[in-house]
Amino acid sequence: MPEQMTRITLARRPAGTPVPEDFGHETYPLPEPGDGEVLVKVEHLSLDPYMRGRMNAVRSYSAPLEIGETMTGQGIGRVVASKADDLPVGTLVTGRTGWASHAVLQAAEAQVWDESLPQTAALGVLGMPGFTAWTGLREYGRPRAGETLVIAAATGPVGAMVGQLAKAAGLRTVAVAGGAEKCRIAVDTFGFDAAIDHRAHADASSLRKALAEACPDGIDIYWENVGGKVLEAVMPLMNDHGRIPVCGTIAWYSGTDGDTDRLPMVWRTVLTRRLSVNGFIIFDHWDGYPDFLREVAPKVTAGEITWLEDVTEGLDNAVDAFIALLSGGNTGKAVVKL
Amino acid sequence: MPEQMTRITLARRPAGTPVPEDFGHETYPLPEPGDGEVLVKVEHLSLDPYMRGRMNAVRSYSAPLEIGETMTGQGIGRVVASKADDLPVGTLVTGRTGWASHAVLQAAEAQVWDESLPQTAALGVLGMPGFTAWTGLREYGRPRAGETLVIAAATGPVGAMVGQLAKAAGLRTVAVAGGAEKCRIAVDTFGFDAAIDHRAHADASSLRKALAEACPDGIDIYWENVGGKVLEAVMPLMNDHGRIPVCGTIAWYSGTDGDTDRLPMVWRTVLTRRLSVNGFIIFDHWDGYPDFLREVAPKVTAGEITWLEDVTEGLDNAVDAFIALLSGGNTGKAVVKL
Structure with missing residues (x-):
């Protein structure tokens, strides 16, 4: 039997947190690349929280996935068939392969990856998450030595990079993470000055007390990855002229919001429409x-x-x-x- | 009997909308200016929504008023006694007189007002509200010809100036105001392209439909004066890379917010701490x-x-x-x- 490819599709739109039945698994004969295209055999696939948003029918910052479409995502792999002169068989490339064993990519969409760098770095520390951290901190965080930065999901690829870049810039860095082990990693591996376990705090008020202790000079930059309880805890601790780069609201990705709390809608719109909101006096x-x-x-x-x-x-x-x-x-x- | 001065004080902290009993009225002998000070007889006093925030005990963007203190505010009047060489008796000055018939001002705090300009303009169109509109639109609205701007409290001194400056810059300007008469004034007097009576819309969803019709190309700048229903209506209509200068949240100034809706707390903090919130992809x-x-x-x-x-x-x-x-x-x- 000739080699087959497999892919994972969106079988139906999840209600809240996705369950396995929301995904489909399909097997096909290997496709042939057309002119100017390459067939890539995927070696590593990236999983990122933003993919949850693409599973909804509503407009987010890119078009929603259709039912039956391959789950979106970036991968890295080798060219196994080529009709593009500058990407011969064997070239290591990264691109939007989707959740699949193989993908046909336009040559222009496939980025050659430096073999001297770790392969999976293309998906994380030197890929989209790392670049997100670097860009958002410079453009919207505008860190200054001596300031305090708070970030949740602090051991994740965005959080870990933000924390390390901010620390190198002379800031006090405070991690919020889920569980004692992640808090230990935040401090020991990524050099955060302090780490707070949000699971140890049942509500925003309790979390706020812990944050206030960890941030004796208040908070100058809150990097927004999560929304929810952390945002609620952080806001009253923000210093004048603070900055909030809004990069994700994962606490609300799967949630069905009540009619009474309009914050998730407003805050998600700040993200999805890339709004600039400035309080001023x-x-x-x-x-x-x-x-x-x-x-x-x-x-x-x-x-x-x-x-x-x-x-x-x-x-x-x-x-x-x-x-x-x-x-x-x-x-x-x-x-x-x- | 020698001339007396009168002042209005904060008698107690209001619960929700202020009532007359929250204010005190006092009469005193006229004070004497000290060295470098002037005594001003107030001719016009400014009333502005921000004063409501000062009546609360909680920190806003300036220290709260103490019980018994003169209500804060800007006034314009003439020097009637002077111990400052550059401000002789008869000079027309503007400054933070408070709600009082007379005020002693430091010479450095009293700004000489050009007698060729209307006296009350110092408090409105050429005073703090007009300057607020001019500054916030340039710095945080960043208008571009062809864009659409929405503003509530559109006939007020900030709204009217924002609308006229934006119109002159080539934007489509859409007013939100309370009642048919204010909507007429917004269009006829201040040149807004359209005006929507928020009182004719019971909820955000109905208001949003009217806004969508008035803004066929979406909303690029939402000047935030009010919060509440208007914010909720506007958000889903915001275009990518839209800007929201947050200047006031008057719908929530007197409100006691429920536990379930965290938006008022978050949005007010954006204002009071002058935060910069940027969604980015x-x-x-x-x-x-x-x-x-x-x-x-x-x-x-x-x-x-x-x-x-x-x-x-x-x-x-x-x-x-x-x-x-x-x-x-x-x-x-x-x-x-x-």
């Missing part, structure tokens, strides 16, 4: 006030910018005017004329 | 991957960066390994060896 920016006056005062004088006022007469009426303001009773700027 | 950043490899691969090879793998043998075991991954069963990078 104008008193931090007061240095720019003269620039503003120079630019805008002439437009107000010229009538190019219109304004409305709701004037209340008398200091004694300020209280009533303020109460009305809070319930939307005013239309323009509320002022009291004394 | 690594596939948007793939151009930087070669830079990453150049920098980090040598560190991995040198052992300066450590990594852990959880290797599962055999494609047939991928499903079980993935299910374990989603429930925190792995420690390092999950890979499948075929």
